[in-house]
Amino acid sequence: xxxxxxxxxxxxxxxxxxxxxxxxxxxxxxxxxxxxxxxxxxxxxxxxxxxxxxxxxxxxxxxxxxxxxxxxxxxxxxxxxxxxxxxxxxxxxxxxxxxxxxxxxxxxxxxxxxxxx
Amino acid sequence: xxxxxxxxxxxxxxxxxxxxxxxxxxxxxxxxxxxxxxxxxxxxxxxxxxxxxxxxxxxxxxxxxxxxxxxxxxxxxxxxxxxxxxxxxxxxxxxxxxxxxxxxxxxxxxx
Numbered sequence: 389x390x391x392x393x394x395x396x397x398x399x400x401x402x403x404x405x406x407x408x409x410x411x412x413x414x415x416x417x418x419x420x421x422x423x424x425x426x427x428x429x430x431x432x433x434x435x436x437x438x439x440x441x442x443x444x445x446x447x448x449x450x451x452x453x454x455x456x457x458x459x460x461x462x463x464x465x466x467x468x469x470x471x472x473x474x475x476x477x478x479x480x481x482x483x484x485x486x487x488x489x490x491x492x493x494x495x496x497x498x499x500x501x502x503x504x505x
Numbered sequence: 506x507x508x509x510x511x512x513x514x515x516x517x518x519x520x521x522x523x524x525x526x527x528x529x530x531x532x533x534x535x536x537x538x539x540x541x542x543x544x545x546x547x548x549x550x551x552x553x554x555x556x557x558x559x560x561x562x563x564x565x566x567x568x569x570x571x572x573x574x575x576x577x578x579x580x581x582x583x584x585x586x587x588x589x590x591x592x593x594x595x596x597x598x599x600x601x602x603x604x605x606x607x608x609x610x611x612x613x614x615x616x
Binding site: 394430431433491501 | 546608
């Protein structure tokens with residue numbers, strides 16, 4: 389148990405479907421992240437939110453739409469996906485304040501395995 | 506920006522020591538981390554080292570940092586089959602809160 393919970397753990401969707409991935413943390417962190425992990429490719433940072441404001445968007449296609457209603461919750465809305473979007477989507481959180489006591493590590497969820505047919 | 510490099514695979518015999526290496530480019534790095542990812546799971550922090558340290562030991566794990574060469578290593582003593590996983594090196598640049606991850610090293614432990 390890492391303190392970061394992702395749902396669903398597995399999702400199969402067609403290219404015309406609309407679905408959402410959810411991430412929740414109760415660690416008191418203020419930053420939340422979405423990563424994409426595909427086979428044989430490096431971990432790809434997709435989006436970062438810090439105090440609910442989006443601070444990173446690494447050229448992610450618009451068929452992925454993030455939402456961060458508060459510092460504890462993060463969503464990834466999916467629509468009109470392609471088969472190459474099949475991957476493990478990892479959510480993470482961290483504390484970005486706290487001065488020298490903050491060691492800056494990310495806490496990851498178990499991931500949502502997405503398959504696009 | 507920061508660039509973090511790791512070899513992709515390491516195979517060791519059970520009971521031997523494993524050494525996973527990582528190099529990075531930014532000399533302003535503050536914290537350096539090792540994460541472990543087991544099949545079908547997320548990344549779990551194993552250990553970290555602050556940039557003013559040369560070594561950190563935690564049970565079977567030893568982290569060595571050579572700042573001059575920008576080289577980080579993770580040694581696992583008495584490697585067990587349960588240590589088979591992907592190990593990610595990550596580096597936090599000074600002034601940033603987003604660590605840069607390497608591609609991960611797949612550690613395979615065979616009997």
